[in-house]
Amino acid sequence: MKPPRFDYLVPTSLDEALALLGQHGEEAKVLAGGQSLVPLLNFRLVRPAHLVDLNEIRGLDQIRADDGHLVIGAMARQRAVETSTLIRERCPLLAEAMPQIGHVQIRNRGTFGGSLAHADPAAELPAVVAALGGEIVLQSARGRRRLSADQFFVGYLTTAAEPTELLVEVKLPVTPRRTGSAFLEVSRRHGDFALVGVATTLTLDDRGVCTACSVALTGVGPTPVLARDAARALVGGPPSPQAIEEVGRRVSQGLRPDSDLHASSEYRKDVAGVLTRRALARAAERARGESR
Ligand SMILES: Cc1cc2nc3c(=O)[nH]c(=O)nc-3n(C[C@H](O)[C@H](O)[C@H](O)COP(=O)(O)OP(=O)(O)OC[C@H]3O[C@@H](n4cnc5c(N)ncnc54)[C@H](O)[C@@H]3O)c2cc1C
Secondary structure, three states, rough: OOOOEEEEOOOOHHHHHHHHHHHHHHHEEEEOOOOOOOHHHHHHEEEEEEEEOOOOOOOOOEEHHHHOOEEEEEEHHHHHHOOOOOHHHHHHHHHHHHHHOHHHHHHHHOOOHHHHHOOOOHHHHHHHHHHOOEEEEEEEEOOOEEEHHHHHEEEEEEOOOOOOOEEOOOOOEOOOOOOEEEEEEEEOOOOOOOEEEEEEEEEEOOOOOOEEEEEEOOOOOOEEEEEEHEEEEEEEEOOOOOHHHHHHHHHHHHOOOOOOOOOOOOHHHHHHHHHHHHHHHHHHHHHOOOOO
């Protein structure tokens, strides 16, 4: 299939891109890595009158440390995030999740911001950003606003971004000392979207007591699911196998995933519980410095 006709617009600055979006609104779509948008165009599932290509805008692809945060520009290629030493050292959860996204050819073109903006319910990055308490920065000609993952992801392939807004960067807090994290997923074949995936972080104090824990899941609902109440059960005591088992049980119980062609609701609930247990056990080992 070929896409329907559109005007192809190539701004060379962020201001120019925002002005074009302000002018064309819902009639426009932005093109980042094209790994999701181009198939949608070719199948004629989206029919924008104007396509605004972000690839000639300089500076939107930076990965940098800034005042206790890591800042990842929307146009940073997924492969650049995967291979960044800064990310590996300061945000190991993200580094661990990156190779699970499709195949290397896809990550060479696909962007960090594109994956979040596309908001596929089985994508890895939305769950990672949710688990890390990241902020998603949106900009329009009128200014900037910052949203949490809860505020940004509103439904299946749907975000809170207005048609006139661009996702420009994501701010992730640098992982604190004595924090372990782990990302695990189950998919049918390597490179497939996750049937279920889980991103966890766990922080210990000097006595080995858990002071913070987060569990975010993908593939179990229309948006990433942040299992706040279940994760809270681990805080205030050591992350013993029994305590971790209890979190896994609560996560599984709290989910209401749909059944589909790929897996039943019950299967996804079970797998979510098992993956949560395994990921938290691994995160606890890493927080204690027992494994990498
Ligand atoms: C074979 C295959 C396997 C894949 N497997 C996985 C996988 O396992 N896990 C996974 O997470 N993904 C997977 N993907 C998707 C891949 O990660 C895409 O790169 C990603 O979903 C979209 O990023 P992109 O940069 O290509 O965005 P594009 O395809 O260019 O855009 C996607 C959507 O986001 C919008 N958009 C893009 N950037 C912005 C921005 N800065 N501001 C506002 N809106 C924006 C576009 O308008 C469009 O609606 C796979 C893709 C393919 C083709």
